Amino acid sequence: MNDYLKIKESAARKWEALNNSKVPVIYIGMASCGKAAGSPKVLDQIRETLANNNLKAKIIQVGCIGPCYLEPLMDIRLPGMPRISYANVIPALAGRIVESNLLKNDPMPKLAIGYFGDDPKGYAKGIERFFDLPMLKPQVRIVLRNCGFIDPGEIDHYIANEGYDAIFNAFRLGPEGVINEIEKAGLRGRGGAGFPTYRKWRICRESPGKQKCMICNADEGDPGAFMNRSLIEGDPHAVLEGLLIAAYAIGASIGYIYIRAEYPLAIQRLKKAITQMRKYGFLGKNIHRSGFDFDIRIKEGAGAFVCGEETALIGSIEGKRGMPRSRPPFPAVSGLHGMPTIINNVETLGTLPNILREGATWYTQFGTEGNRGTKTFSLVGKIRRAGLIEVPLGMSLRKIIFDIGGGTVKPFKAVQTGGPSGGCLSEEFLDTPVDYESLGAAGSIMGSGGLIVMDEDTCVVDLARYFLNFTQKESCGKCAPCRIGTRHLVEILERITKGDGVAEDLTKLQTLGETIKRGSLCGLGQTAPNPVLTTLKYFRPEYMMHVKDKHCEAAVCRELIEYRVVPGKCTGCQRCVDVCPTGAITGPRSEIHNLDPKKCIKCRACYEICRFDAIAGDAIIIRSKRGAANE
């Protein structure tokens, strides 16, 4: 413990030095989302501007703070001043903002979106507090508390923010005490199913076995979800400390992190963090004289959605095809190489240090009875403010989508929770509290936290086809209901979206979907029909329209739509003629163009260029064929 006090003191000094820095500090979001939005170029520009003006500043690369739609994000803190945040910073703008702050002491309030900390000198006048922004205010950041604030490559930053305090509390409580504390906190698995964490742990702790194994499931496979990636990229030590706590509680000496190979930055951050842990004595034999031995290995997943399922994941670590097996025995009794094994999701682990640091009673103030704590979501789709959020369980979908997400541009139509295994909920469910039971009752699931918002331009039949196509491809093929059943669902849905559906298809979808749910071996098959069953239930008229009228209201289903030139708006600029790959659009300059529907392959090039160049504006439209017939 004494060595640790020294480590802690030096970490605190380092953190203090950063906070009381005599030179300005520039923070830049360098998580995957920031990088995709162009933050590396912004970083280059910042360095260039500093060099050109002979200015000194510390640059800290931080993780994702949440509002991905504002990326690239850059923050500046002058000595003694609050940290001011700037959004959608293109390189040229970054240079100007840096110069203005550092040379003229002008924070350019019009360009700033918020500030952090206190502002006694009124430097941030005219700028709102970042956490008072509509997207941030309703959120409760527990798991994400460090994301965007600490340098994820610095273990000292984590330690200075009470990091690794929780593991010492765990050592004091003893393994049983830790399990009791987690039971009191009411924490449920954040990977999707919501099984009480303590119960799984207790089974494993009580299972006989010389060696036990603790696995972190970071195989975030839901298309449209990136919460786990952001957490690892922004605060890797929180997850690793959680892994340590869990391993201590169940008595595991072997640890694995199973992470998608598609997350290179997260893997890199973890590797670095594990090296730092080892240096500080948090891995190896007799960790900080607790008598607890533990080590962690990283296993890169090779890309299979089904490996999110526990037994499939274990198979994959053993070097086999990731195919689930029937249970019991549950992994907690017999898992990896026959060892009692616990698999917890990244977010579950990231929550643990917070509970053990602040106590179970503190944690239970968030959320509702039976659904304690917070949950992170990736809020994406047709939404104004897309990004990573964390909210207390029990918050309504309406509050999440409209207050935090700012709603949709076009009228709201549906929200998909739980990714491909979840359901598609219509407007009448907007007041549903987001908790495991309420979402389940609506025919959906909590899932790992993908929230995909759709407006009236989204066709739910097409969406159901999309999800089923995904699960069908990802089905491991072991059991017939899932392998053959999902295939049939896709075929029927394809028929419907092509306008070849018949009324009986809807009944077939229903019975087949229910059969797959009942008959499948693992969670993939048992939930795969959810998108079909929920859309059938809540959007039946839309299916009927496709089947009976061969009409896709959202103008999405390829065979049911057509592209047309609006004579009153076409100026004959010929831009669309140039981009059309099949020569479907013809017409001399300055005359209304002609679009031959027989040649048109609906590639959207003309539609885009018409808006893009705005000579004619929206002279080309995409619409349902039925709409055309009615004209």
Add this chain to the structure above:
Amino acid sequence: MGKRGAKKKDISNILSGFRDDEGNLIPILQKIQKKLGFISEDSVRQTARYLRISENQIFGVASFYSQFRFNEPGRNSIKVCLGTACHVQGGQILSEAVERDLGILPGQTTEDMRYDYEQVACLGCCALAPVIQINDDIYSRMTVIRLKETMDKYE
């Protein structure tokens, strides 16, 4: 498919870095792919001999996971994201445009080796959908028109 595995490359230095334990199969395949860019038939043969398991078993495992490819990659790699967020923002239309432009299907490489092409489930930049990736560069809020211009930049 004709060209695949044409060049034999020695992978014994990769294999010798692992114990001959079946549990190492996936990490071995990952290393092979990192070095060769794909899993060649010859590398499967060598791995099978080393781990004392059948080639079929290796193909069974390798083809199960989407990460592994069996065609030699091109000079540039284009990935079109078909995650949910990208799908609702028109990712499918982008992938069709790539297929039309290059004349190949997902998992294939163009004759001139300029591009290989894959569809991926999610690049994790959902807030910036639809996205495509060429080599290490991610392009966000992509359109059919900009796609062609962007692809033309890579030789």
